[in-house]
Amino acid sequence: MTARIKKSFSDLDVNPLLYWLTLTYLITRTIEKFTGTSEFWSSFWNGIIDFFGEDDFNFKFLYTMIYLNIIYFGFGFLYVIMDITNKPKFMQKYKTQPEQHQPLDMNKFLPALMVVIFNQFILSGIAIYWTYRSGDWMLSTNIRETPTFTRLIAEIFGFGLTYEFVFYYSHRLLHHKSIYQYIHKVHHKWQAPVALMAAYCHPIEHIVSNLLPFIISNLLFRHTLATTWVIYAVAIISTLGDHSGYHLPFLHSPQFHDYHHLKFFENFGSNGFIDKFHGTNKKFEESIQGLRHRTLWSLKSSNELFPDDKVTEKEN
Numbered sequence: 237m238t239a240r241i242k243k244s245f246s247d248l249d250v251n252p253l254l255y256w257l258t259l260t261y262l263i264t265r266t267i268e269k270f271t272g273t274s275e276f277w278s279s280f281w282n283g284i285i286d287f288f289g290e291d292d293f294n295f296k297f298l299y300t301m302i303y304l305n306i307i308y309f310g311f312g313f314l315y316v317i318m319d320i321t322n323k324p325k326f327m328q329k330y331k332t333q334p335e336q337h338q339p340l341d342m343n344k345f346l347p348a349l350m351v352v353i354f355n356q357f358i359l360s361g362i363a364i365y366w367t368y369r370s371g372d373w374m375l376s377t378n379i380r381e382t383p384t385f386t387r388l389i390a391e392i393f394g395f396g397l398t399y400e401f402v403f404y405y406s407h408r409l410l411h412h413k414s415i416y417q418y419i420h421k422v423h424h425k426w427q428a429p430v431a432l433m434a435a436y437c438h439p440i441e442h443i444v445s446n447l448l449p450f451i452i453s454n455l456l457f458r459h460t461l462a463t464t465w466v467i468y469a470v471a472i473i474s475t476l477g478d479h480s481g482y483h484l485p486f487l488h489s490p491q492f493h494d495y496h497h498l499k500f501f502e503n504f505g506s507n508g509f510i511d512k513f514h515g516t517n518k519k520f521e522e523s524i525q526g527l528r529h530r531t532l533w534s535l536k537s538s539n540e541l542f543p544d545d546k547v548t549e550k551e552n
């Protein structure tokens with residue numbers, strides 16, 4: 237069964253968060269032009285530093301930890317509340333595996349949440365502290381420095397490429413039959429993913445697949461602190477979405493990684509271009525999930541656009 241339909245420009249696998257970022261920048265520039273002001277974001281960032289007090293340890297470690305965990309657990313719990321309550325009703329149509337988590341099994345979820353807390357606070361904490369201690373090898377020394385918009389987007393792309401390479405190959409290695417059961421089996425306990433379980437994995441996996449891409453990106457690009465905060469927001473919101481089980485409009489489609497949890501044998505990357513190169517996404521491309529894998533630019537769900545019983549659309 238072939239279910240391939242040519243994708244239009246809007247279906248390109250560009251993370252829509254980049255579109256939102258660009259739109260925010262353009263709006264800011266327009267306002268700056270009309271009000272005769274300039275450098276809004278730079279002043280905003282410096283205002284935060286003035287407000288909390290300029291301190292390298294606080295900003296590069298303590299506030300960074302607080303910031304990234306507010307995003308992780310804040311957004312994560314919003315998704316999980318929908319899994320626990322199955323409300324609001326109108327959100328249910330966006331579920332990628334509609335029959336799952338009705339409601340969420342708390343006996344499975346709560347112990348797993350402890351592992352996530354350990355990974356997020358202890359292991360990520362060590363990595364963030366190490367990044368801080370390594371000085372200007374990994375972070376621009378001056379915490380007040382902000383990138384130009386072009387540089388910010390270029391560094392996000394640089395991070396994206398780094399992430400894809402490290403994540404794909406480490407993930408594929410973790411699937412090797414001689415090591416799978418010792419490490420990666422933990423993460424695959426969730427065949428229907430749950431947002432907060434994005435960081436539910438063996439400590440070795442958290443270091444190699446989740447933290448290493450950030451460390452390498454910092455070494456390669458020596459981001460400013462402001463840039464790393466934007467990258468953390470983009471990366472965390474994306475991975476939460478990938479594991480959420482909800483294919484929401486105007487956000488990146490989670491179908492690719494959701495399929496990996498469901499079927500296990502394909503889609504080792506995040507964006508998917510290395511999977512395309514190695515041919516590890518062939519079955520996915522021909523599946524209904526592959527057809528649904530696109531950014532939704534209306535409130536119609538992917539299940540409504542491509543219902544289960546209409547998988548026979550053919551290309552050429």
Ligand SMILES: [Zn+2]
Binds near residue numbers: 407411420424
């Ligand atoms: Zn896997």
Ligand SMILES: [Zn+2]
Binds near residue numbers: 423429434479493497
């Ligand atoms: Zn996963």
